[in-house]
Amino acid sequence: MAEPPAAGEPGVSYTAADGRSAEPGSTGTEFAYFDGDDIGAPLELALLxxxxxxxxxxxxxxxxxxxxxxxxxxxxxxxxxxxxxxxxMFASWPNGAVDPGEMTKLQVRFSAVCGRTISVGVGATPSEALGNLRRAKLRGKARTVTASEAREC
Known part of the structure; x- marks a missing residue:
């Protein structure tokens, strides 16, 4: 299977379900990658x-x-x-459209519904968002790591 082109290479585009573009760096776009923490364990236990x-x-x-x-x-x-x-979940928005405090509220609501936590990585590119998600997981999960927080380490 051929690898998809990397971000920034010709032919790469990011399109939302509504058909609008979400290009990295276009008009100050931020990307966020959300991933539930330890979601699989209760599912596997139920099956076992x-x-x-x-x-x-x-x-x-x-x-x-x-x-x-x-x-x-x-x-x-x-x-x-x-x-x-x-x-x-993977999303994009214009810089500053989602306040960091709102991210915490979203994480609390997620946990209230399913009893699990969720980690989030935010960045200026999809790869930076993924890297910051990994940092959030490695720092103990149930947190959001942004580009500025990643640079502080």
């Missing part, structure tokens, strides 16, 4: 206990939490959810 009903209920809770997170985030002016599936 031969309880597919419990696994289904848990999976539905996580899906509901992610759907609510995507809807709440999308209500902010200029936010585009580029993909959402399982316990992952």
């Amino acid at each position: 206990e031969d309880d597919p009903g419990k696994a289904t209920r848990y999976s539905n809770l996580v899906s509901t939490a992610m759907n609510q997170l995507a809807a709440e985030l999308s209500s902010h002016n200029g936010v585009r959810v580029l993909f959402s599936g399982g316990d992952d």
Whole structure:
């Protein structure tokens, strides 16, 4: 399978579900990668206990939490959810459209719905957002790491 071109290479574009562009660096775009923390463990445990009903209920809770997170985030002016599936979501918005305090509120709401935490990485490019998500996970999970916080280390 061929590797997709890297960001910044010809032929790379970022398009939201509504068809609008979300190019890195275009008009000060920020990207955010959301990933649920330790989501798989309760699901696997339910299956090991031969309880597919419990696994289904848990999976539905996580899906509901992610759907609510995507809807709440999308209500902010200029936010585009580029993909959402399982316990992952990737979004973009104009610089400053989402306040860091709002990220904390979204994380609290996610946890209230499904009983799990979520980590977030924010950056000026998709790769920087992914790197900051990894930092959030390595720093103990249940947190948001932005570009400025990543530089402080």
